[in-house]
Amino acid sequence: MSKVYPDDKGRYGAFGGKFVPETLMFALEELEQAFEQAWNDEAFMNDYHHTLEEFAGRPTPLTYAERLTEKLGGAKIYLKREDLLHTGAHKLNNAVGQALLAKRMGKKKIVAETGAGQHGVATATVCARMGLECKVFMGEEDMRRQSLNVFRMELLGAEVVPALSGSKTLKDATNEAIRYWVSNVEDTFYLIGSVVGPHPYPKVVRNFQRIIGDETKQQLQDIEQSLPDAAVACVGGGSNAIGMFYPFLEDDVELYGAEAAGMGVETSHHAATISKGTKGVIHGSLTYLIQDENGQIIEPYSISAGLDYPGIGPEHSHLAESGRVQYEAVTDDEAMEALKELTRTEGIFPAIETAHALHLAFAQAKKMSKDQILVICASGRGDKDVNTIKESLEREVQS
Amino acid sequence: MSKVYPDDKGRYGAFGGKFVPETLMFALEELEQAFEQAWNDEAFMNDYHHTLEEFAGRPTPLTYAERLTEKLGGAKIYLKREDLLHTGAHKLNNAVGQALLAKRMGKKKIVAETGAGQHGVATATVCARMGLECKVFMGEEDMRRQSLNVFRMELLGAEVVPALSGSKTLKDATNEAIRYWVSNVEDTFYLIGSVVGPHPYPKVVRNFQRIIGDETKQQLQDIEQSLPDAAVACVGGGSNAIGMFYPFLEDDVELYGAEAAGMGVETSHHAATISKGTKGVIHGSLTYLIQDENGQIIEPYSISAGLDYPGIGPEHSHLAESGRVQYEAVTDDEAMEALKELTRTEGIFPAIETAHALHLAFAQAKKMSKDQILVICASGRGDKDVNTIKESLEREVQS
Amino acid sequence: MTRQTVREAAESASYPLFIPFIMAGDPNKETTIELALTMQEAGAHILELGIPYSDPLADGPVLQRSALRALKHGMSLTEAIELIPEMRKKGLTIPVIIFSYYNPVLRMGIETFIEKLTENEADGVLIPDLPLEESEELSTLTKKVNLANISLVAPTSSTRLEKIAAQAEGFLYCVSSLGVTGTREEFPPEAYAFIEEVKASSEVPVAVGFGISTPEQVKRLQGSADGVIIGSAIMKKVEGLQAELEHEAKRRDALQSIQQYVEGLLAVPSSHQQ
């Protein structure tokens, strides 16, 4: 498995590219140049690492889940604790990186999209920290459902703009953010939240998230003097997954991505992009997506707001097609059970997104032997989901 | 300032002691012995430190607040980031320590009290992690106000028991936890949440929290090759404050504790134990407390659930009386302003408890010179308080 | 006639030495005074007069509620102590022990407290949250004025038992079993062995408290303990008769029925009422 992706057209095999209005092309070229320079600039990288350490709480621990391991009776399970990162999820790694990049490029205004609010809070947070102006688009429907995150962003000094188009959720917030960027591309930096969007975004975000896997590799080396045998992550856009997977792509490590099966892949209520999607273009990138026979994008469904995206990062499409990573769809109910299991057994209360990875990981771990090692990317904490989980469990009790 | 407190009667100067029913005396003696042994046992201490590192996320960063420092124009401000600890506050340091102690003593059942739920969640968390049975008493009124924390504790496998007595808040939950302990002292470990209660609890909790100050000292040494000139913490029971202060007690460092003035110390709605309290016994300890002229304990008030306690750790009473630490009362409104300031300027959204320390710290920092250093204990994150803050700001707008 | 000391009263009683606990001010002063007399009538040898407290952490729900009612009616440590002369005036002759948590005592000031006790002819004190290790200051003062400072021992006292028993004054309060005050249907089997151990260690009479609420329990303790302390059972009865006790015209009848109830609890074969 060669890692020279993306190629110079921003392609990961057949996927990726820059399918955007001409207005944005120059900005993407400018971003690409700026990113490549920054990534190779020691001062910038020091800034990035320093901010992650002194502000965001890196390195995050690699926690051995002893009781869980014993209970499942298979592989030794380790959790990479992105839930302990400032603001509660891996999203901040990327927000820090991109905001530093924006500053380096002399941009003082940031625009971002957000679904449940996780990336929006991360973005508003780094903007507050760095004194950048911040505008976050959020579907009007999501703003209603996640009003506390709206309030958090506002407290952080961000302006939250309702996306009124389409189904008024993440997909539409992304459209609106891109539209806003098109109109203000000269002084505004678009800080995208996952490994999606036009090139070079999937690469930029991957590089700012690979610290997850890099640290994991080092920590496991220190603890076990070994690579893991398998790594598991959940996949919305795919940023925490690629962050975990990327440093292991050329190693003998099995990689598993959990996407959201919602109410089941056999129903019309899911977000199982790889399992049930077809190729197409979304938000500037050629990738798998959920669409109808006319190429209209279908609003996906998952109990987890962070996995509720109709596309997936182009690199994942490539990794799926090449067979390097196994993607499986996990239902709402399966995720919920796994969430309860981890909480009760290890005292770690994960995000519902993460819980999808847990379900898949538990199933794999059971099939593995006791001398094998499996790491899970615990992408975020569950605090943001308490209401959803509560309602879901109450529904369960009633039915 | 000598540190040989507490003496062998568990006294900090005139304060402390063991004012409990005879039924508990043996358990306290047993605890004291077990703790002294454990604290001097390398294997135990390794376990404690290892758990804090691999599970809880220690060391927590010491974040330089550059924008805030510039804005205030005085001392360099550093924040000790206990908000990044697993479950969101310093409380876990102590819960980990005591739970390990309980295991070492062969106790399989844990009982604890909680106010807003922060210590309850921390306790339920370590119990889940270590496979201990967990019962948390919580005032019925608090359970209503903090229903999501109740749900979190239950997800973690804890039983949350409503305290129906008195004003149905933290004071009463503590009474109930002690009553439960009195009835089950033979197999149950009482895991108290702050540096309060009968000896040896104030010492046990202080020792498990001193890691805050120990780390701060080391980190500042690494960054600035110097001690801070001042350290500030908020004081409910006083555990984060003593954790920060203790390692600096014999150094030339000014120490400030912020207690809750609620609606103002001139009103009857405050929790300003040192400023407005008188000596007495609460929850087994001789200390300052808020009481009427007949020695009946008065229900305190603060917008912050974690500072809403009528007593204070006996060591603080001693430090106040000896003049080593300056305690000042900060109102709800002052805390709220400071909370907004930190959030907007640094991208760190603190707990309302912490915000009391912030107000006091900002005021001190302004009086200090640019070559001086002030550290603030950021005891917890604000996520738990979003609702309260939102309501409070909305009220402000209306009035 | 001079009053008996607490110890004399305890030692002169034949089984069961009966020590009722009543909460001052529940539901009002008048009742408390009458109730003290009713208890004497029912055979009490010593009276424990409870001071209501906001945070009574050794007490179960019955006494918590009782304290809350008393506090609502404005009862305080000072007023409670001042009830004793009124009881005496109406004919109370048995020794009276003030039962209070430590905080109200501290708030008053220990010396003032002791002065008030002697002035108002109290005979002893019992502070449930003041264990031996913390009671030196108080003991020194009570000894000077001949007030009994009552000690408690509990099943968990273990190695502490000897030490406590050695310093016991008046009688030794033996906590029947783990837990707070309140009625218990039965004691755990190991309670009896413990009580005998206490009895063996003690030079003063041993009275068992915490949970006594049936004649069977009183009967079962004969031979091991010298007597019983009954509190929650009585105050539960008071709670049931609140309305009557607040109503002057109905108070007599209510007290009557409490007296009968208590006599029923104590009705062991070799009655002390000879």
Added chain:
Amino acid sequence: MTRQTVREAAESASYPLFIPFIMAGDPNKETTIELALTMQEAGAHILELGIPYSDPLADGPVLQRSALRALKHGMSLTEAIELIPEMRKKGLTIPVIIFSYYNPVLRMGIETFIEKLTENEADGVLIPDLPLEESEELSTLTKKVNLANISLVAPTSSTRLEKIAAQAEGFLYCVSSLGVTGTREEFPPEAYAFIEEVKASSEVPVAVGFGISTPEQVKRLQGSADGVIIGSAIMKKVEGLQAELEHEAKRRDALQSIQQYVEGLLAVPSSHQQ
């Protein structure tokens, strides 16, 4: 008579070369067919037939709403292309360009798409989210069948302008100013300099789009651009006349008023209608 190619039509027009954009299926097929003819009537030289898309990220609110209405009525890429022969049957002679986001095209398959276009006598394609770097595959195929693949340049194209202009087919679509489609009262002052720069680089005619909605704008562009592309202004009018357009009996009058509106926009001194 063979149809003019896109380039021929563009080159033969005197100012303003007029290229209206209409959304297929808003509010229904019948209207779209009639509207095409109305535009020809009003002086259109080339027609842009828009394909409604769920996620039109280059479009402002007017065209977003228009697309939603069309989708609700079941319009699709296939059906839209198949409208062209019906337009021709009714007398449409000007070249027709299919305007579609890339995803519906990909979903259909590029080769099928090209086949369908030629079969149904379309004359060109415009894919707003397919920049030069990504359009090779499509261009190769369009060249083979002589379909114009329309390119866009934007104020931010900067160094890219030359490259794009060099490959432009039919006409060059010059995006007036930053932002999405929609009406703008005025262009920013720097817009005119940019348009002249584009004009200077381009061998094919230059039409300006994005925001044109007043006769003043059209007048102001004379001399710098060759023509105008008007979309949102027209579809806003359509939106206002929804009820009438859905009602067969009232459709004629509605179309009439749209025609007058468009003629008003184009009424520059040296009218093309000679």
